Amino acid sequence: MAPIDFWYSIGSTYSYLTVMRLADVAKRTGATFNWRPFNVRHVMTLQNNIPFKDKPVKTAYMWRDIARRAERFGLTPRLPAPYPLPGLVLANQVATLGVEEGWCETYTREAYRLWFEMDEPAGQEPNLTLAITHAGADPARVLSEARGPRIEDKLQRETENAMRLGIFGSPTFAVGDEIFWGDDRLDDAIDWARRTA
Amino acid sequence: MAPIDFWYSIGSTYSYLTVMRLADVAKRTGATFNWRPFNVRHVMTLQNNIPFKDKPVKTAYMWRDIARRAERFGLTPRLPAPYPLPGLVLANQVATLGVEEGWCETYTREAYRLWFEMDEPAGQEPNLTLAITHAGADPARVLSEARGPRIEDKLQRETENAMRLGIFGSPTFAVGDEIFWGDDRLDDAIDWARRTA
Numbered sequence: 001m002a003p004i005d006f007w008y009s010i011g012s013t014y015s016y017l018t019v020m021r022l023a024d025v026a027k028r029t030g031a032t033f034n035w036r037p038f039n040v041r042h043v044m045t046l047q048n049n050i051p052f053k054d055k056p057v058k059t060a061y062m063w064r065d066i067a068r069r070a071e072r073f074g075l076t077p078r079l080p081a082p083y084p085l086p087g088l089v090l091a092n093q094v095a096t097l098g099v100e101e102g103w104c105e106t107y108t109r110e111a112y113r114l115w116f117e118m119d120e121p122a123g124q125e126p127n128l129t130l131a132i133t134h135a136g137a138d139p140a141r142v143l144s145e146a147r148g149p150r151i152e153d154k155l156q157r158e159t160e161n162a163m164r165l166g167i168f169g170s171p172t173f174a175v176g177d178e179i180f181w182g183d184d185r186l187d188d189a190i191d192w193a194r195r196t197a
Numbered sequence: 198m199a200p201i202d203f204w205y206s207i208g209s210t211y212s213y214l215t216v217m218r219l220a221d222v223a224k225r226t227g228a229t230f231n232w233r234p235f236n237v238r239h240v241m242t243l244q245n246n247i248p249f250k251d252k253p254v255k256t257a258y259m260w261r262d263i264a265r266r267a268e269r270f271g272l273t274p275r276l277p278a279p280y281p282l283p284g285l286v287l288a289n290q291v292a293t294l295g296v297e298e299g300w301c302e303t304y305t306r307e308a309y310r311l312w313f314e315m316d317e318p319a320g321q322e323p324n325l326t327l328a329i330t331h332a333g334a335d336p337a338r339v340l341s342e343a344r345g346p347r348i349e350d351k352l353q354r355e356t357e358n359a360m361r362l363g364i365f366g367s368p369t370f371a372v373g374d375e376i377f378w379g380d381d382r383l384d385d386a387i388d389w390a391r392r393t394a
Contacts, residue, residue, distance in 0.1 A: 049252055057244055057365045061378060068385065168254045181258060184381050188265065 002196035004189055005174040006033040007162050009040035010095060010111055010122045011088035012170035013066060013081070017183040019112045019171075021073050023105070031190050035104050037095035038159040040170040041088055047168055053084075069183070077116040085115075087123020089155075093146040094132065096155045107135035199393035201386055202371040203230040204359050206237035207292060207308055207319045208285035209367035210263060210278070214380040216309045218270050220302070228387050232301050234292035235359040236352055237367040238285055244365055250281075266380070274313040282312075284320020286352075290343040291329065293352045304332035 006022065008015045022033055044050065052059045063080045070077050085091065091111060098104030111122040111131040120127045129139040145151060162172070165179055173180040173189035175196055180189040203219065205212045219230055241247065249256045260277045267274050282288065288308060295301030308319040308328040317324045326336040342348060362371055370377040370386035372393055377386040 047252055047254055049255060055244055055246055055365075057360075057363055058246060061363060061365065061376065065378070065382075072385075163254075166254055166258060168252075168258065179258065181262070185262075188269075 001031060001190075002175050002193045003032045003034060004193050005036050007036045007038055007165075007167055007170065007172040007174060008108075009038060009088065009170040010091040010108060010115075011085045012040055013062060013083060014183045015171045016077065016081075016112050016116045017066065017069055017073060017075070018186060019109055020075050020116075023109075025186065025190075029190050031193055035095075035099065035108065036158060036162070037092045037099065037104065037108070037155065038162040038167075038170075039089060039092055039155055042156075042159050043163055043168055046163075049168055051169075078119060079116075081116045082119065082121040085121050085123050087121065087128075089123070090128070090143075090146065091123030093151050093155050094128065094142060096151050096158065097142060097146045098135065098137070101137065103135035103137055107131050107137070110134040198228055198387075199372050199390045200229045200231060201390050202233050204233045204235055204362075204364055204367065204369040204371060205305075206235060206285065206367040207288040207305060208282045209237055210259060210280060211380045212368045213274065213278075213309050213313045214263065214266055214270060214272070215368045215383060216306055217272050217313075220306075222383065222387075226387050228390055232292075232296065232305065233355060233359070234289045234296065234301065234305070234352065235356040235364075235367075236286060236289055239353075239356050240360055240365055243360075246365055248366075275316060276313075278313045279316065279318040282318050282320050284318065284325075286320070287325070287340075287343065288320030290348050290352050291325065291339060293348050293355065294339060294343045295332065295334070298334065300332035300334055304328050304334070307331040 008018065025031065026033055052062060066077070067079050095104050095108055098107045111127055114120040114127045114130055115122040128143060132139040132142050165174055165177065167179055169181050171183055173186060175189060175192045178192055180192070203215070205215065222228065223230055249259060263274070264276050292301050292305055295304045308324055311317040311324045311327055312319040325340060329336045329339050362374065362376055364376055366378050368380055370383060372386060372389045375389055377389070
């Protein structure tokens, strides 16, 4: 089966559903996922794609839909979670460093768990320190490095890579050039990866 | 199983997937669907919810996604279909009259088939005459009545009923007050209807 790039931003609400179940899905299906954090807010601002701001009816539906889907996956969020995230960029800079050092997935899952299940927004304290520590890294060193120009540039380059693929939202699954947007397209992406074996 | 209201607008692209397969789904699952045409453009304009206009990247994805989903359902559209539809309101006024007279479903399916598979936009000629005739009604009488104030008001009232339920897009499936937006939530709606038996 072809590997699947899992493009996501910490800050996306629907990505909670993917982040929390992806390890189980990988085990069950044999799919392999490369976690690729990017800055979805930058993409959406550039493309004038504003799904929820000033759209109370659609926003209310989004939370209800996430609640129902979470129940189906055995997840227990407290909804609505704090939204939007002021610390979106920093949360994803930390994830970007985590990719290099091998703890991105563990950090991201804990950051989402604290955000969606404990009311502690990702990208700010105490979420940052708790999630980085949970992932086995040193918060002071990580936060200093994640805020630096090297990681800032790397997140920006990954965001440009996502845009080159035609990505406009999070989560998006990519199998080669074929992209699948939304947690609800995860099965379609896995089917595609199987056919691309 | 509780009945499911199928709220839709002829003019919505993703609704093609639902319209073309809903009869098969009903047969296979035992679900019953009430076809409820409304004016989604009115709702989206009111709510400043503009998913595709001036969003070329998201629009390109939408067509690709519909192509893949259509293949999965055994449908053979010619994509992209003409979009948006200048005749959206009239197309749905005809459907509204069709609800009263019992031929809404047949008309809607043929209007979508001609639009998505024959490049003939719904809500204008020759689509109107062909689809109304296919549904067994008289085009001259139907078009005259559908354009009149009584049907105009009825479509507007149905659009207000949709908004009262929190509906903001097409297709939406409603089981009582519980709404499910998108062709990809059809299975969730059927599960909900089963639990609401």
